[in-house]
Amino acid sequence: EDQVTQSPEALRLQEGESSSLNCSYTVSGLRGLFWYRQDPGKGPEFLFTLYSAGEEKEKERLKATLTKKESFLHITAPKPEDSATYLCAVQARRAGNNRKLIWGLGTSLAVNP
């Protein structure tokens, strides 16, 4: 069964304290892995797409990496405005027209000033 597990469920950091969020996945044939950020009361906001093992993408203080079993979202020197829930989702090659995404439950990140 296709599955996405994110850890930790919640993470509290001091401003400037770097850390990583994990997304472990089980899917038969990966089409893509997506990272989103979700603020309270808002919809998920797209961050990155990774397609194959070894791929890396960066945006400001965030860097996403991908292996055959997991993805990491590295946050370097976070700021309070990075506080949000970070969601990971995978899409299987067999998803077809429905483009169904299998979602993790997210990591709730709080960055204290």
Added chain:
Amino acid sequence: NAGVTQTPKFQVLKTGQSMTLQCAQDMNHEYMSWYRQDPGMGLRLIHYSVGAGITDQGEVPNGYNVSRSTTEDFPLRLLSAAPSQTSVYFCASGSGYRSPLHFGNGTRLTVT
């Protein structure tokens, strides 16, 4: 550039009432979808559409209807609301197969 717009933002219904959640996108995306988000369950696909006149069921379609008469609009109808439909509903749209989805800011629905 508005992106994906959902209305209303909040709604309270009594059991058995009907309503339509509106979704509009201005990015000319062929693909549109509805998700619901519940604590401990993650996001789940309700219905989707790959173009005007084409709709299909996702993983949790029961109790919901959709239609797609234009590229821009994809309304979600609850015919007879039930407390189990209390949730946050998100509309999302996208272009190519491997492209990310763009989400609206959701409708928080409570059914009493």
